[in-house]
Amino acid sequence: MSxxxxxxxxxxxxxxxxxxxxxxxxxxxxxxxWGVTKRNHTASQNGMRGRVIFQGLTIAAIVYYSLRNSNAVEDKSENARPRDVRPIDWDKLEREAAEAEKREASGTGTRRDPAIERLAAFAKEKKKGKSIFSDDTEGPNSQK
Incomplete structure (x- = not known):
């Protein structure tokens, strides 16, 4: 079976x-x-009425199953959290960056990881009150 x-x-x-x-x-x-071919008007009328009723019930069943399946998909997507995604502890990352910066300043550290450099820059900018997302060099509160 395919x-x-x-x-x-x-x-x-x-x-x-x-x-x-x-x-x-x-x-x-x-x-x-069959009713039309036998010229039985009652059978042909009843057959056409039944066809309309059964066709409507089939469409209703399709709509029902479609709604049921879409609700099941929404429930899964809202409640399910990917297992490989963990919450980020930003405070811990800032502490690690500060520790790495201290080690480097004291000369005990080895070559710096680029990710730690970015975190250290982020921590410095945060302490100064500057926004790391803006292009201005004086800071967000400066007047031009």
């Missing part, structure tokens, strides 16, 4: 009202066609 057929079978098991509705709609259409 993957596509397997997927269709799984879907039919998860959403059984849709294939049942399609079969009922086709059966009603065949009954209406």
């Amino acid at each position: 993957d596509k057929k397997l997927s269709i079978m799984e879907r039919m098991k998860k959403e059984p009202l849709i294939p049942v509705g399609v079969l009922a709609t086709v059966s009603a259409l065949v009954y209406a066609t």
